[in-house]
Amino acid sequence: MGKTLAINAGSSSLKWQLYAMPEETVIAKGIFERIGLPESISTTKFGGESHTRKQNIVDHRQAVLLLMDELIHFNLIKEFREITGIGHRVVAGGEFFKSSTVITPEVLEEIKNLSILAPLHNPANVLGIEAFQRLLPDTLAVAVFDTAFHTTLPEKAYRYPIPTKYYSDYSIRKYGAHGTSHMYVSQEAAKFLGRPIEDLKLITAHIGNGASITAIDGGKSIDTSMGFTPLAGVMMGTRSGEMDASVIPYMLESDPSLRTAQDVIDVLNNKSGVLGVSDLSSDMRDLQAAKEQGNPKAILAYEMYVDRIKKFIAQYFGVLNGADAVIFTAGVGENDTDVRRDVVNGLSWFGMELDETKNVRGVFGEISMPDSKVKVLVIPTNEELVIARDVEIAKQNK
Ligand SMILES: Nc1ncnc2c1ncn2[C@@H]1O[C@H](COP(=O)(O)OP(=O)(O)O)[C@@H](O)[C@H]1O
Numbered sequence: 001m002g003k004t005l006a007i008n009a010g011s012s013s014l015k016w017q018l019y020a021m022p023e024e025t026v027i028a029k030g031i032f033e034r035i036g037l038p039e040s041i042s043t044t045k046f047g048g049e050s051h052t053r054k055q056n057i058v059d060h061r062q063a064v065l066l067l068m069d070e071l072i073h074f075n076l077i078k079e080f081r082e083i084t085g086i087g088h089r090v091v092a093g094g095e096f097f098k099s100s101t102v103i104t105p106e107v108l109e110e111i112k113n114l115s116i117l118a119p120l121h122n123p124a125n126v127l128g129i130e131a132f133q134r135l136l137p138d139t140l141a142v143a144v145f146d147t148a149f150h151t152t153l154p155e156k157a158y159r160y161p162i163p164t165k166y167y168s169d170y171s172i173r174k175y176g177a178h179g180t181s182h183m184y185v186s187q188e189a190a191k192f193l194g195r196p197i198e199d200l201k202l203i204t205a206h207i208g209n210g211a212s213i214t215a216i217d218g219g220k221s222i223d224t225s226m227g228f229t230p231l232a233g234v235m236m237g238t239r240s241g242e243m244d245a246s247v248i249p250y251m252l253e254s255d256p257s258l259r260t261a262q263d264v265i266d267v268l269n270n271k272s273g274v275l276g277v278s279d280l281s282s283d284m285r286d287l288q289a290a291k292e293q294g295n296p297k298a299i300l301a302y303e304m305y306v307d308r309i310k311k312f313i314a315q316y317f318g319v320l321n322g323a324d325a326v327i328f329t330a331g332v333g334e335n336d337t338d339v340r341r342d343v344v345n346g347l348s349w350f351g352m353e354l355d356e357t358k359n360v361r362g363v364f365g366e367i368s369m370p371d372s373k374v375k376v377l378v379i380p381t382n383e384e385l386v387i388a389r390d391v392e393i394a395k396q397n398k
């Protein structure tokens with residue numbers, strides 16, 4: 001019973017939804033974008049209204065304080081204690097957290113220790129958790145891990161082909177990310193197709209600022225494109241994705257502005273991907289606009305981006321030995337009709353046939369032809385709903 005707040009702290013954003021539970025009614029939702037950059041934007045939506053404000057927000061702690069002010073200001077809650085549960089997205093749970101967990105001081109300590117596995121995300125997740133602990137010290141708080149859904153990966157998929165001691169002594173392996181989203185959209189896809197998920201082979205493409213592709217067999221993740229950290233896999237807004245590891249020491253040797261391995265990783269995490277190749281922006285909307293104007297760097301960045309997504313989907317046709325459906329989700333996957341068209345048409349040999357008339361913005365469900373061997377679906381993700389549901393389970397177990 002009561003109101004539950006679901007917090008999805010990304011590297012530069014904080015998305016939130018306030019729910020009446022257990023009815024799962026959304027009372028309000030919003031997003032703080034461009035945290036740490038000039039002109040941060042906050043948007044709050046409730047009862048058909050939308051309020052947007054521009055202000056400088058230095059970190060996730062300040063975003064939490066502003067969020068609580070807004071909830072009171074817009075009369076969405078009268079006092080803080082109406083919130084009886086808070087769910088926090090945490091990207092890396094390592095091998096330690098296999099499912100959602102009530103946050104205790106020991107749990108928070110462990111989440112901090114796991115920051116090496118998600119350097120852009122876990123520190124932001126921790127700031128969000130700590131800010132709420134100060135404001136609502138007695139409220140049930142639950143951590144929901146991106147990695148939990150991928151704990152079903154078989155060893156052949158999660159191990160790297162390096163000496164065994166690096167796994168046994170240092171836990172170096174593939175952990176994946178975006179698991180909450182891959183799980184949610186795969187379950188929604190099964191409902192949409194009217195088939196039990198146990199009978200389905202699915203490839204889910206979560207393409208947002210961060211992006212990952214997952215192979216799901218019978219509802220279980222069996223391979224995924226992100227790795228030890230969310231740097232691996234496809235090319236992303238600011239991240240390189242897969243590349244030859246030998247480049248790392250060579251960048252260090254050849255560029256005098258780089259002093260440590262961490263400096264190189266910062267370039268690969270924050271200055272690469274679409275931003276690095278286009279020299280323009282990490283945002284797909286900006287890239288599309290520049291591409292329309294014939295900007296050659298933007299065209300190359302776009303072609304590389306689509307190429308990497310195609311290759312990972314093609315790989316997972318191999319891992320699964322065929323698939324019933326490919327699902328697009330997240331900011332780019334849900335909105336960018338060009339990316340979907342070019343990926344699907346470039347994989348037509350695998351049995352995907354796009355229905356151009358259905359491939360429009362805001363579409364939900366099937367965008368393939370009725371007789372397409374592999375269905376192509378667009379399913380909006382909802383990580384916040386899964387988070388709120390896990391808080392509800394924790395409330396009931398209290
Ligand atoms: N209409 C649109 N067309 C193309 N891309 C879009 C559109 N709307 C959002 N995006 C892309 O979605 C990205 C954000 O996706 P999102 O899933 O919110 O990412 P994250 O959770 O990683 O911050 C933006 O960087 C932008 O590139």
Ligand SMILES: CC(=O)OP(=O)(O)O
Nearest residue numbers: 010177208209210230
């Ligand atoms: C793990 C990850 O990349 O998350 P996001 O897409 O929210 O940055």
Ligand SMILES: [Mg+2]
Nearest residue numbers: 010208209210
């Ligand atoms: Mg996201």
